[in-house]
Amino acid sequence: METVIVTGAAGGMGQAIVKKLIADGYHVAGIDLAEESLYSHPNFYYKQGNALDEEQMKAFAGKADSLAGLVNALGIAQSAAPIEEVSMEFWNKVMDVNVKSLFVSTKAVAAKMKQARKGAIVNIASISAVRPRPGLQAYIASKGAAESFTRAMAIELAPYQVRVNTIHPGPADTKMLGQFAA
8 A cells, every 4th residue: 555645734725635645545655743633544654753854754654565655734824914924033934934844845756756667746725826815925925935846856756657736725724724824
């Protein structure tokens, strides 16, 4: 059975992705900062870990047998605020979680997928990257960067039959939705 790695596996969207992948017959290896996943299944392996840590992600991805894919569902939101109220610390946190995590996780799986000459990487961005709203400048910039990074990786990995795509979901009934409305 093929394995798909899911970052942000303990979050609302991450859990829905995990359940769908298992229903489609995959083994799923999930990683998230949360102490434990609220989902349990024999084909689901969960690790509490930091998807921003290059060594952790490399070791985590290295354990995946027959790696079929990577889904980057990890992300954080931003409550709407004027730019002058957004701290540099918050801006950096959003960029780290929503963009740096894509680089780290993709780097962790790329060599394995290139060698196997197969695989799929899906990065979850946001409809706000193409239809922005006021007051979400850090979030929107991070999701626009996610889209651009995905395009760059799609071109780089295409010769190895590795597909890389972005999904731009709209509002979803998850904990993150409340953060936008705050």
